[in-house]
Amino acid sequence: MKKLHLIATALVVGALLLGACGPAAPAETPVPTTPPTQAPTPVEPTAVPAEPFRVAVVMPSAINDLAFSQSMYDALLVMQERMGGPDSFEIVYSDSMFVIEDAAAAIRDYASQGFDLVIAHGSQYGSSLQEIAPDFPETSFAWGTTLDTFGMPNIFAYEARSEQGGYVNGVVAAALSRSGVIGVIGPIETGDAKLYVEGFVAGVAATNPDATVPTVWTGSFSDTALASQAAQTHIGAGADVLTGTAQMVVGAIGVAQESNVLWFGTQSNQTSLAPSIVVACQVYHWEVVLEQMIAMIQAGTLGGESFSIDLANGGEVIEFNPDYPLPADVNTLAEEAIQGIIDGTIVIPITTS
Amino acid sequence: MIQDLLTPAVLTGIAYSGIKLATPYLYATLGETIGQLSGVLNLGVEGMMLMGAYGGFFFTLRTGDPWVGLLAAILVGAVLGLANAVVTVTLKAEQGISGIGFYLFGLGMSELLFRMTLGSVETVSGFTAVRVPLLGDIPVVGDLLFNHSLLVYFAYLLVPLIWFLLNRTTWGLKIKSAGQNPAAADALGVSITRVRYATVTVGGILSSVAGASLSIALLNVFQQNLTSGMGFIAVALVYFGGWSPLGALAGSLLFSTVNAVQNWIQVLGIPIAPDFALMLPYVLTILMLAVPFRKARQPVALTKPFERGEG
Numbered sequence: 001m002k003k004l005h006l007i008a009t010a011l012v013v014g015a016l017l018l019g020a021c022g023p024a025a026p027a028e029t030p031v032p033t034t035p036p037t038q039a040p041t042p043v044e045p046t047a048v049p050a051e052p053f054r055v056a057v058v059m060p061s062a063i064n065d066l067a068f069s070q071s072m073y074d075a076l077l078v079m080q081e082r083m084g085g086p087d088s089f090e091i092v093y094s095d096s097m098f099v100i101e102d103a104a105a106a107i108r109d110y111a112s113q114g115f116d117l118v119i120a121h122g123s124q125y126g127s128s129l130q131e132i133a134p135d136f137p138e139t140s141f142a143w144g145t146t147l148d149t150f151g152m153p154n155i156f157a158y159e160a161r162s163e164q165g166g167y168v169n170g171v172v173a174a175a176l177s178r179s180g181v182i183g184v185i186g187p188i189e190t191g192d193a194k195l196y197v198e199g200f201v202a203g204v205a206a207t208n209p210d211a212t213v214p215t216v217w218t219g220s221f222s223d224t225a226l227a228s229q230a231a232q233t234h235i236g237a238g239a240d241v242l243t244g245t246a247q248m249v250v251g252a253i254g255v256a257q258e259s260n261v262l263w264f265g266t267q268s269n270q271t272s273l274a275p276s277i278v279v280a281c282q283v284y285h286w287e288v289v290l291e292q293m294i295a296m297i298q299a300g301t302l303g304g305e306s307f308s309i310d311l312a313n314g315g316e317v318i319e320f321n322p323d324y325p326l327p328a329d330v331n332t333l334a335e336e337a338i339q340g341i342i343d344g345t346i347v348i349p350i351t352t353s
Numbered sequence: 354m355i356q357d358l359l360t361p362a363v364l365t366g367i368a369y370s371g372i373k374l375a376t377p378y379l380y381a382t383l384g385e386t387i388g389q390l391s392g393v394l395n396l397g398v399e400g401m402m403l404m405g406a407y408g409g410f411f412f413t414l415r416t417g418d419p420w421v422g423l424l425a426a427i428l429v430g431a432v433l434g435l436a437n438a439v440v441t442v443t444l445k446a447e448q449g450i451s452g453i454g455f456y457l458f459g460l461g462m463s464e465l466l467f468r469m470t471l472g473s474v475e476t477v478s479g480f481t482a483v484r485v486p487l488l489g490d491i492p493v494v495g496d497l498l499f500n501h502s503l504l505v506y507f508a509y510l511l512v513p514l515i516w517f518l519l520n521r522t523t524w525g526l527k528i529k530s531a532g533q534n535p536a537a538a539d540a541l542g543v544s545i546t547r548v549r550y551a552t553v554t555v556g557g558i559l560s561s562v563a564g565a566s567l568s569i570a571l572l573n574v575f576q577q578n579l580t581s582g583m584g585f586i587a588v589a590l591v592y593f594g595g596w597s598p599l600g601a602l603a604g605s606l607l608f609s610t611v612n613a614v615q616n617w618i619q620v621l622g623i624p625i626a627p628d629f630a631l632m633l634p635y636v637l638t639i640l641m642l643a644v645p646f647r648k649a650r651q652p653v654a655l656t657k658p659f660e661r662g663e664g
Contacts, residue, residue, distance in 0.1 A: 061577070062464075062468075062576075062577050064468075064472055064473040064474065065474065065576070066473070066474050096464065096577055183620070189627075214619065214620040214621070214622060215619065216616055216619040216620060216627070217619065217627040217628075217631075218631070219627065219628060219631040220581065222576075222577075222578060222581060223581040224567075224572055224574065224576050224579055224581070225374070225377075225567060225571070225572060225579075225580070225581065225583070226581075226612075228571065228572050229370060229374055229612060229613065229616055230616055230619075232370050232373075232616075233366065233370065233613065233616035233617055233620050234620060236362075236366035236369070236370070237363075237366070237617075237620045237621070247576070248576075250474050250476075250574045250576055251572050251574060251576075253476070253574075254476050254572050254573045254574045255572075257476065258481075258573070272473075272475075273474060273475070273476055273574075274476060
């Protein structure tokens with residue numbers, strides 16, 4: 001019987017290892033760039049810079065979450081294109097790092113591997129970064145969404161003024177809602193989710209003061225079922241337009257599509273998920289801040305600065321679903337709101353927490 | 354403010370989503386109940402749910418037919434259930450540990466397959482709501498009870514079916530004796546191995562279908578860690594339900610209904626902190642688990658591998 005126990009233990013350990021290899025193996029996560037060529041083919045001496053710029057990013061959810069993590073990954077791909085492809089701009093990522101200790105280990109790993117820029121894409125990684133960054137004074141770190149660089153010379157901070165796109169979405173949502181009930185689904189009342197929701201509510205109020213905008217916080221960034229249940233409840237309470245933020249909203253979009261209720265997205269473009277009901281999405285273009293950071297790093301400044309993306313600097317773009325027949329007058333309202341925010345005539349009230 | 358919850362519209366809203374969203378808990382809890390009654394604890398329900406959710410979703414997406422997806426989920430569940438039986442019954446592994454192994458395996462494998470085969474979040478047209486003729490036309494009740502997807506009906510039909518199996522058939526007797534007094538059952542010629550293989554495999558299938566009920570009937574999407582802990586809640590609901598199918602039904606309904614109530618509390622703007630409202634279902638589960646008489650019904654041989662001559 002001892003033998004059987006041994007076999008069983010081996011099996012279990014094997015299963016544990018297999019499972020653990022999924023989300024929590026930073027160094028092994030493959031990169032969708034071309035692998036380093038073993039035998040370098042001769043190239044024109046001027047064609048490729050000698051040293052590529054190397055970026056590593058640690059993200060809480062998957063790179064294809066149609067939300068927060070994807071927004072950063074897509075931006076890195078844009079930067080790679082701009083800087084001449086994988087040979088001159090290397091991207092390595094660890095995604096689905098929902099366990100902060102694992103993320104911290106990955107951040108430290110990347111730093112010790114000599115990456116030029118290590119991005120901790122999630123405000124929950126802040127305290128880990130605060131500990132790690134002083135050990136690697138030659139490495140530049142970036143984290144968001146926040147404006148706090150901890151006063152360290154090698155940390156950049158970045159945030160999204162998501163209340164701006166939230167406001168525009170709210171204006172359009174209020175103009176399209178017939179019932180005057182617009183449901184909001186948020187994860188936890190913090191960071192860019194909080195800003196987005198406050199902006200959205202303000203946008204609705206400015207357009208239709210009689211509309212009600214109930215908000216459900218699910219207490220989770222990833223619980224798809226809870227998001228779907230929240231959407232169901234909103235629709236039951238008479239909502240005919242919904243919006244929400246965080247990667248769990250895909251559950252809510254499914255419900256909205258089934259009930260033919262309009263959807264407004266944020267972070268990434270979610271149109272592909274439900275082309276018939278998505279009206280518009282606020283899309284984050286982090287490349288606007290990445291470009292500035294990289295320029296500074298190349299000029300020798302490794303941090304100490306914070307950046308924001310907003311409608312004015314093109315880091316936030318309202319992307320309308322081309323297949324949704326948006327009435328011309330509503331389109332005008334949206335454009336006026338965008339212009340008003342850019343030139344400062346519209347000031348969005350935000351509570352500080 | 355609290356009386357806002359008691360309007361007919363809100364009450365039917367709560368009842369409808371309570372009934373609908375009890376489905377995944379119900380499948381998983383029923384499957385786990387059968388396994389535990391025969392003496393095998395499966396802590397890997399969550400992992401099996403994720404694999405079933407992925408399998409069901411993938412085949413529904415590729416064929417456009419949710420029935421093919423359901424069949425795939427059943428097959429995935431059967432394979433995982435059998436594997437679990439090999440590990441726990443034949444190899445007599447420590448069930449608490451091997452269950453965690455199955456959970457981590459399902460979590461990692463479903464995510465890996467999702468990335469390799471789908472790459473991005475997509476929606477699928479799964480099982481849609483089917484209104485039962487005649488019964489569905491009854492005012493209020495028709496909408497509440499008889500306007501759901503087939504996977505929801507199946508879940509509720511399983512309750513009397515499994516109750517009958519456990520309490521009115523020889524098979525039910527064998528299952529319970531394997532969990533209560535395997536040595537005596539073995540002496541009377543019951544093959545404990547065969548019984549436990551059957552229950553653990555059925556448990557795997559029901560866990561897998563529980564996951565598929567999310568991905569191809571209730572949510573119609575698949576995402577990493579789609580089930581976010583439901584499988585562990587299901588294991589708790591087995592204790593909560595005192596190892597009976599009716600208890601499983603009551604536990605699943607209570608859990609999903611309290612969840613629906615906390616959503617309505619937020620939508621209606623009732624001034625209870627959302628964090629507190631979100632905590633309610635879990636607090637309730639813990640409170641019910643603390644009720645002492647439930648412990649008495651626990652199968653005596655739960656988690657104990659059967660060794661002939663040792664019992």
